[in-house]
Amino acid sequence: MRRDRGLALLLAATVSPLLLVVGCSAPATRPATTATTAASESPATTATATATAAPPPAVRVAGTLTEDLKSPWGLAELPDGDLLVSSRDARTVTRIAVRDGHHTSLGVVPGVTPGGEGGLLGLAYRDGTLYAYLTSATDNRIVRMRYGGAAGDRLGAPEPVLTGIPKGFIHNGGRIAFGPDGMLYAGTGESGQRGLAQDKGSLGGKILRMTPDGRPAPGNPFPGSVVYSYGHRNVEGLAWDAAGRLWAAEFGQDTWDELNLVRPGRNYGWPLAEGRAGRPGLTDPVAQWHPSEASPSGIAYARGSIWMAALRGQRLWRVPLAGTELSGRPRAFFTREYGRLRTVLATAGGRGLWLTTSNTDTRGTPRPGDDRILRLEFTP
Numbered sequence: 001m002r003r004d005r006g007l008a009l010l011l012a013a014t015v016s017p018l019l020l021v022v023g024c025s026a027p028a029t030r031p032a033t034t035a036t037t038a039a040s041e042s043p044a045t046t047a048t049a050t051a052t053a054a055p056p057p058a059v060r061v062a063g064t065l066t067e068d069l070k071s072p073w074g075l076a077e078l079p080d081g082d083l084l085v086s087s088r089d090a091r092t093v094t095r096i097a098v099r100d101g102h103h104t105s106l107g108v109v110p111g112v113t114p115g116g117e118g119g120l121l122g123l124a125y126r127d128g129t130l131y132a133y134l135t136s137a138t139d140n141r142i143v144r145m146r147y148g149g150a151a152g153d154r155l156g157a158p159e160p161v162l163t164g165i166p167k168g169f170i171h172n173g174g175r176i177a178f179g180p181d182g183m184l185y186a187g188t189g190e191s192g193q194r195g196l197a198q199d200k201g202s203l204g205g206k207i208l209r210m211t212p213d214g215r216p217a218p219g220n221p222f223p224g225s226v227v228y229s230y231g232h233r234n235v236e237g238l239a240w241d242a243a244g245r246l247w248a249a250e251f252g253q254d255t256w257d258e259l260n261l262v263r264p265g266r267n268y269g270w271p272l273a274e275g276r277a278g279r280p281g282l283t284d285p286v287a288q289w290h291p292s293e294a295s296p297s298g299i300a301y302a303r304g305s306i307w308m309a310a311l312r313g314q315r316l317w318r319v320p321l322a323g324t325e326l327s328g329r330p331r332a333f334f335t336r337e338y339g340r341l342r343t344v345l346a347t348a349g350g351r352g353l354w355l356t357t358s359n360t361d362t363r364g365t366p367r368p369g370d371d372r373i374l375r376l377e378f379t380p
Contacts (some may be wrong), residue, residue: 056305056320057378059333059353066101067369069094072356073174074123075298075343075373076130078148083345083354083373084130088119088361093130093155096373106147106155113137117189118167121174124184126212130155133174133186140165140172142186142214161214162226166191166204171234171251175298180244183217184210185228187235187248194271197231205232205270207248207262221265231268231282237299239306241321247286249296249308257294258285259306261324287319287330297358298343302350303378309341311358316341338374340364352377 065083074086083096084106091112095104109132112120118135125131130147133140141163146156161184165173168191175187190196190205197205200222209217209228216226237249246262256275260268260283269282276284289296295312304327308317315335320327334341342358353376359366 054304056318056328056331057303057380058331059307059316059318059376060379061334061374062352062377063375064101064369065098065354065373065375066096066103067372069356069360069371069373071119071361072358072371072373073119073121073342074132074176075345075354075356076123076125077345077348077354078125081348084123084125084147085356085373086120086123086132088121089114091120093120093123093132095153101373104153106153109134109143109145109155110158111136111143116169116172118169118172121172122176122186124176124178126178129212131161131176131184131212132158133176135167135172138167139163140167140174140188140191142176142184144212161212162186162203162208162210164203166193166196166202168192171205173235175236175238177238178212179209179246180240181217182212184212184214185238185246186210187232187238187250189234190232190270197233197270198267198272200225200227200230203227205234206230207232207235207238207246209264219264228264229262229266229268231266231270231272233270233274236297237308239299239301241301241306242304243323245324247299247301247306249299251295252288252291255290256285256288257291257296259287259296259299259308259319260285286324287326289313289317293332297341298345298356300344300346300353302346302353307344307346307353309344309355311340311342311363314339314341316344316355338372339367339370 071088072085073088076084081098091108093106112134120134122133131144142161143158171189173188186208196202207229208226210226234251248260248262252274266283275288293313294310296308299308306319315332319330340358343356345354355374357371359370
C-alpha cells in the first residue's frame with residue numbers, strides 16, 4: 001500500500017472543515033472576457049512550492065469560443081485544432097471551429113439512451129476515428145466511428161469496442177482518453193451498486209485499459225481483463241502528467257472527493273473507504289475535497305499542474321505537482337462565476353485550456369448563452 005509522506009502527514013493534522021488536501025449554426029457573439037478573474041486558495045494547506053521550482057501559472061478567461069450548447073459532456077481536439085463536443089442528452093456530436101466558434105453538426109449517434117447521468121458522454125479521437133462512451137438501453141459501452149477522410153464531415157456507423165459496462169441512473173463514469181502508451185483508458189462508475197467497485201469481475205467502478213480494438217491491453221494487472229484499477233465510485237476525469245503517470249478524479253459520496261495517482265492493480269477503497277483511510281490494502285488519494293467544494297468531472301495536465309473542473313463546486317482547481325506529490329496549495333479559479341464546470345482540455349502545445357460549462361444538465365441554473373466553451377490562457 002502506498003503511504004502518503006511529508007505533506008500528506010502534515011495536512012492530515014491540519015484539516016479544515018472545508019477542504020483537506022493530501023498528497024452548422026452561427027458563431028457566438030459574446031464579447032471576449034478581458035479581466036483577470038479572482039482566485040482563491042485552500043486555507044488548509046500549509047505546503048509551499050520548492051525554492052527551485054517555478055511557481056505554477058494562474059489562468060484567465062481570454063474569451064468565449066462558442067455558446068448555446070446543450071448538455072455538453074465529452075470534448076476532443078482534432079489535428080487541426082478544431083473541437084468535437086458531445087451532447088449527453090441530445091445524443092449529438094458537433095464540430096466547433098476554433099477560428100470563429102462556428103458549429104457544424106455531425107448528427108445523432110445511434111443507440112444512445114439518455115437518462116439521469118447517462119447518455120452520450122466522453123469522446124476521444126485518434127487517426128480518423130472518433131471513440132465515444134455512451135449509455136445504451138442495456139449497458140454503458142464504448143463505440144468507434146470513422147470521421148474525416150473518405151467519410152467526409154460526418155460520422156460513420158458506430159462499431160462496438162467494449163460492451164457490458166454497468167449502467168444506472170447515476171454513476172455512469174464516462175471519461176475516455178488515449179494514454180501515452182497508445183492504449184485506450186476509460187473511467188467507469190459503480191452505477192449506484194456499491195459492491196461492483198470491489199468486484200474485479202465487473203467493469204463498474206473501475207479504470208479500464210484496453211487496446212484500440214477493446215481487448216485487454218498487454219501488461220494489465222489482471223490476466224485477460226481490461227480492469228486496470230478498482231475500488232472507484234465514479235471516475236469522470238483522466239489525465240497523464242509529463243512523466244506519463246495517470247491521474248484520476250472521482251466523486252465521493254458525502255465526505256470526500258478525490259484526486260488519485262493511479263497505479264495498476266491498486267484498490268482505491270470504495271465503498272470500504274471514502275477519502276484517506278490509512279488502511280492496509282487501500283490506496284489513499286493525493287488530494288481530497290468536500291463535495292461542496294468540488295464534485296469533480298474532467299481533469300487536464302498542463303504547466304506542472306492538474307486542472308480539475310468542479311460541478312457542484314462551480315470552480316476550476318489548480319493542483320500543483322512535484323512528481324507524485326503536491327508542491328503547494330491547490331487554488332480555485334472562477335468560483336461561481338460560470339456555474340457548473342464539466343470538462344477541461346489542454347490545448348495542443350499546452351498553451352492554454354478549453355473549459356466547458358454544464359448548466360443545462362438538469363442540475364444547474366442556465367444563464368443566457370449556456371452552455372459554452374471558454375478559452376483560457378495562462379498568466380504568470
